[in-house]
Amino acid sequence: MNKLTKLFMVGAFSSVLSVVPVRAGTLNFQTYFKVKTVKIQNNHDGYLNVFNGKDKKLFTAKRDVKTVYTTTTLNIRKAPSVDSKVIKTVQIGTKLKRIGDGSCGWDIVKLKDGAKGFVWDEYLSENNPFENLGRFRITYYCNCDECSEGYGRLTSTGHICYSDYTIAVDPDVIPYGTTVYINGNEYYADDCGGGINGNEIDIYVDHHELTTKNGVDYYDVFIKK
Ligand SMILES: [Zn+2]
Numbered sequence: 001m002n003k004l005t006k007l008f009m010v011g012a013f014s015s016v017l018s019v020v021p022v023r024a025g026t027l028n029f030q031t032y033f034k035v036k037t038v039k040i041q042n043n044h045d046g047y048l049n050v051f052n053g054k055d056k057k058l059f060t061a062k063r064d065v066k067t068v069y070t071t072t073t074l075n076i077r078k079a080p081s082v083d084s085k086v087i088k089t090v091q092i093g094t095k096l097k098r099i100g101d102g103s104c105g106w107d108i109v110k111l112k113d114g115a116k117g118f119v120w121d122e123y124l125s126e127n128n129p130f131e132n133l134g135r136f137r138i139t140y141y142c143n144c145d146e147c148s149e150g151y152g153r154l155t156s157t158g159h160i161c162y163s164d165y166t167i168a169v170d171p172d173v174i175p176y177g178t179t180v181y182i183n184g185n186e187y188y189a190d191d192c193g194g195g196i197n198g199n200e201i202d203i204y205v206d207h208h209e210l211t212t213k214n215g216v217d218y219y220d221v222f223i224k225k
Contacts (some may be wrong), residue, residue, distance in 0.1 A: 032104075033058060033081040039099075040108060040116055048100040048108060050080065061100030061108050068098045068109075069128040073184030076117035080106035087117045092181050093130030093222050119162055130181065130222040133174070136199045138182060140211040141168065143204075147211060155191035161204040168193040168202035174223070181222040 016124075035058065039051040049148045058080065062179060075090055077084040080102070088111065090096070099116070100108030107121040141147035143161065153161045157176055167180060168191035178189040180201070187203065196202050201221065205211060 002092075003067055015175050016092050033079070033106075034083065035081050036084060037080045038079045038118075050102070050108075056088075059102060059104045059106070061102040063099065066098050066126065068096050068107075068124040069094065069130070070094045070119075071125050071129055074119055074123050076109060076111070076119055078117065080104070080118040084118070085114060087111070091220060091222070092165055092184060093128055093132060095128070096124070098124065105156060105191045114205050129225055131225050133221045133223060135218055136182075136200060136201050136221045138217040139200070139202050140214045141193065141202045142206065142208045142211055144220045147208065149194060156193075157190055159190050161186075161191065166190050166204040168196050168204070170200065171215040173198060174201075174221075178223055183217075183219050 033052075034096070035052045036119065037053045039053075039055070041049045041051065042063065043049055046063050048063050049060045050061060052058055070090055070092055074090050075086045075089045076096075078087055078091065079085075096109045096119070098107050099110045101106065101119075102121065106118045107123050107124060108116055109119055110116055143151075144151040149177075155161055155166060159166075164185070165188055167187040167189055169176075169178075169180075169189045171189075171192055174189045176189055180187045180189055182201070182203075187201075191202075191204070193202050199221075203214075205214070
């Protein structure tokens with residue numbers, strides 16, 4: 001390979017970023033950037049430029065301040081890379097201020113303390129698809145006589161309990177058949193229990209040890225609108 005060809009190839013390779021289809025949306029693309037720190041520069045021409053630590057421009061983001069909502073439990077990262085440090089993890093349905101719509105899928109959000117972070121835009125929605133039912137007391141039960149009041153693995157609706165999926169609810173608060181989101185996980189309201197009233201949820205687990213080990217949690221609970 002002569003020097004000129006080599007130079008050309010290096011040039012071609014370094015410009016790969018700008019020719020990759022912008023909405024690839026694959027895991028490969030998410031991991032494309034291997035950056036730990038970035039610099040965000042507001043060009044005042046409607047765009048934010050994102051540079052890596054060596055001042056090489058990674059991509060531009062359209063400056064577009066908008067309220068968006070997370071459609072999953074989402075990590076806000078320090079840099080546009082899945083290897084990058086997580087600044088904050090937010091729950092499903094969290095309201096965020098998006099300041100930059102990234103050309104590559106990484107959007108820029110601004111947190112309340114002024115810090116800027118990166119999120120993958122497939123997990124953002126302009127309308128909130130979730131409703132926060134408020135804070136619930138979360139406990140755990142199993143199929144033992146003590147926990148299940150003699151029902152074993154059968155729910156009060158006549159179905160089978162599945163570990164980390166079936167939940168017992170107060171059906172006046174959450175109707176049977178509702179898919180419920182707690183701390184980023186999906187559950188199914190299919191059971192009730194004598195001790196479960198109001199803002200209380202019992203999560204079914206396979207082993208009694210887990211019911212004591214997991215103890216009591218308090219989480220915001222979400223349903224799809
Ligand atoms: Zn038990």
